[in-house]
Amino acid sequence: MTDLPSGRGRALLAAVVTVVLWASAFVFIRTAGADFSPGALALGRLFSASVVLVTILLVTGTGLPPRSAFRGILVSGVLWFGIYMVALNWAEQHIDAGTAALVINTGPVMIALLGGLFLGEGFPKQLMAGIAVAFAGAVVVGLAGSAGAATVLGVLLCVVAAVAWAVAVLAQKPALAQGSALQVTTGGCVVGTIACLPFTGQLIGEAMAAPLPATLSLVYLGVFPTAVAFTTWAYALARMTAGQVGATTYAVPSLVIVMSWLVIGEVPGPLTLTGGALCLTGVAITRWRPRFRKSASPAPGRDLSADSA
8 A cells, every 4th residue: 555646545445445335235235125125225225324424514514516516416316326226125135145246246347338338439349248248147147046037037136226336437427526525425325315205105114113133234234335335435436447446346246245155144056156257257358458568559449447437
C-alpha cells in the first residue's frame, strides 16, 4: 500500500471492504429469506440502510447532491437498489448462495455488451466468445440442480439482477463526478426504498411473525452490505475505473462459497461449480488483454469497462 499513489490505497481498501460485505450478503439473504418474501426483504434492507445513511448525511452536514447527479442517482436507485435486490432475494429462494454469486458475477460481461450496444464499441470476437462461454456456464448451472425448473428460474433471476447492476454502474459513474460517494449512495438507497414501498404490507406482516435471528439478518443486510458496502463501492468507483473496481468483485463467489459452507453448511454441487467456473471464465475472456510490445501503439477505441462508465 505504501507504494501506491495518494488515495489509491484507500480506494483499494474500500473495494476490499465492499467485496467482503457483499459476499456476506448472499449468505444472510439465504437465512432471512426463509421468513421474508423477496420484496419485503428488499424493502426492510433498504429502509434500514436509508435510516443509517440519511442520519450520517444530516449529522455530517453533507447536504443534498447537486441536481446534475439526480438522473444517475434515480436510475441506479431503481435498478440496483430496487430491481437488483428483489431479483436476487427471489433467486436465492431457488438456488444456493454460492451459485447465485457465481451467476451474478457475469455483470462485467453485461457491461461490455451494453458498451457495444449503446456506446458504439462494437462486438469484437473476444467479447462474443466470452459471452458465449459465460452463457454456457449459466445454462450448466441451471441444469445442474435437482429442482429443475425452479433452479432455472433462480438462474434467470440472477441474470436479471446482473443486467440491472451493469446498467446501474453506467448511470452511477457520471453521478459520482458530481456528488460524493455518501450523497450518491444515500440518494440511490432512498430511491430504491420508495420503489419498494408496494411491499410495505408484506414487510409489516412478516416482521411481526419472523423470529429474532431473521429480523437481525435483515437489519444486518441494511446496515453493512448496503449502507456501508455501497458507500465504500461508490468511494472506490469515484477514484478508480469501472473495470478496475468491477474486477475486485471476482473474489465474491469464492468468499460466498466459503462463508456458506462455514455458516449454513451449504456448498454447490460439482456440476454447479463447473458451470460457475465457466461463467467466470467467460468474464475473464472479455477482460483479457494481450501484452503488446512497447513499440506497439495503443488501440484507438475506448473500452467502457476499463475506463469509465
